[in-house]
Amino acid sequence: MLNSNSLLKAISKRLLKRRLFYVCRDVERAIGVDLTLPNYYIITNYSEFSAKLAQQHPNIILINEKEQLDTRDLLAHTKTKNTIKKNDFVLVFKNNALIESQCRKNGWKLLNPSSKLADKVESKISQVEWLGGLVEYLPPHQIDICGNVHWGGKSFILQFNHSHTGSGTFFIDSDKKLSDLKAKFSKREVRITDFIKGPVFTNNNAVWGNKILTGNISYQITGLSPFTDNKFATIGNDWALPHKILSKKQILQYKKIASEVGKKLSKDGWKGLYGVDIIVNDKSGQIYLLEINARQPASTTCESLLQKLSRKSGVSTFEAHLASLLGLPSDGYKLIPIDDGAQIVQRVTNKISEMRAPKIKDNALINIIKYNNTLFGSDLIRFQFSKGLMKEHNVLNAFGKKI
CATH class of the missing domain: 3.40.50 (Rossmann fold)
Known part of the structure; x- marks a missing residue:
């Protein structure tokens, strides 16, 4: 290799x-x-x-x-x-x-690749049509005008056509929440999805020539306080946890979904990286396709740094991205596998608008990246580590709590 x-x-x-x-x-x-x-x-x-x-x-x-x-x-x-x-x-x-x-x-x-294709794939409404036969991987859903949606006493997810890291996603658990959105956006098209309770995972994949390289799976750290005020905001990744809480069958199913999405992207002329998010129903264990990121996913750089630190054979996710976009042949190359490492981001919240970079004395620390952002919900400080932060879904491990 x-x-x-x-x-x-x-x-x-x-x-x-x-x-x-x-x-x-x-x-x-x-x-x-x-x-x-x-x-x-x-x-x-x-x-x-x-x-x-x-x-x-x-x-x-x-x-x-x-x-x-x-x-x-x-x-x-x-x-x-x-x-x-x-x-x-x-x-x-x-x-x-x-x-x-x-x-x-x-x-x-x-x-x-084409922004028109990326937008079609990522947008919540057009994505349903684009998926074609792969739409079966989505949770039960329907498309409607916001003003037509009614509260039936059961919680659900409402999404507008465009969203990123949770900004266009709303958890509807009351008639008042729905009524407020209907009053503001009555004519806007929305996707209504059954609320699935369970952990979310993501992986970074590459369309490279005639090959689809499915990447390492990370647990998506989502909505943890005090890192964010948004219940659906992605604030980090943990590459160790999936190997502890996902079965071999679930991992194979995940990679099947990611591969089939990649083949469809490739058919439409896509090159380079794309991300696939899935959610696992914590009662049935069933996997659902949650989101497709038709671009370089945000966790790419951290994953690539961890791949380099592993000293295993293969190429990093970022290197595969560059090679694909530059039209280089993919024969003989595979992505470097990793099973440890994490990153977490402190976002601008109502209580935390600025922050000094803390001094962390631990050999697992790779980077502390401070951003000059002030907008609510934007990144303030990013921490990257060579070992995992999570004990289980929504629970930090001892190292994570110390950080």
Whole structure:
């Protein structure tokens, strides 16, 4: 089996004549590969963490403005336009139509797959049609206009077409909650889903050439206080817990779902990473498809760092993403398996709007990443560790409590 060294050589050869710029709001999104890779550059906002990295790696280009710029504004910045030349490769964390337009106007080669396809796959309404026969993996659901939805005395999940890490998802457990939403959004289309109680898991997969690489499964740390005020907000991942609470049968079923989603994406022209979230009914043990992330999932970098630390053969998730987007052959490559490690994020909440990075003295600590964010619900500090934080669903282990 081929390893990271051979793949990085192939990527370096591909970038001999065309530079690659990863443009992102947070530098953490782009550091899942060896930062000494020739002709690989990162354009990002200035922060404590990015400044520290830039001192070691001159290929990290910082833009220091009064406020943190989003990807579109970073691409439009004079410093960026003076740096990226015509025909250079550009990669972003999450693509959209405006970013595609910017790249076309400047003659930059955007590597990300079509934003139109990504939106169709991720959006809660259009996703149902796109899934076709795979719709059977979803929990029982229906599509309707918000104003037509009635409270029947049973809790359910209401989702608008677009949501990210829980922002467009509502747990309806009373007539009042439903009435408030109906008053504000009576004409908006919604997806109504049966409420499934149980743990949520995610994995990062890659469409690479004619292959689908299904990735490592992590438990999705969701809604824990004091890290977030949002019951449905994803605040971290634990790669150790799935091996303790999922059966072999459940893991095989999960990988089957992830693979079938990947094949459908590939048929529609997708390249690179995609994420698949599932929920396990805590009573029946049945697995349901919860969400598809048609983009580089947020846990990619942490997973890739853990893969490198494992020293096992294979390639990291981030490396597979780059190789796929650059059109390199996938023959002989597999993702590095991991069964430990975790990350957790403190978000901006009503009680916590700013925070100093704590001093953690433990060999398991990989990174503490502080963000310059002030918006409610946005990332404040990210902690990454080489060992797990969770004892069971919604319960931190001894190490997690200490942190």
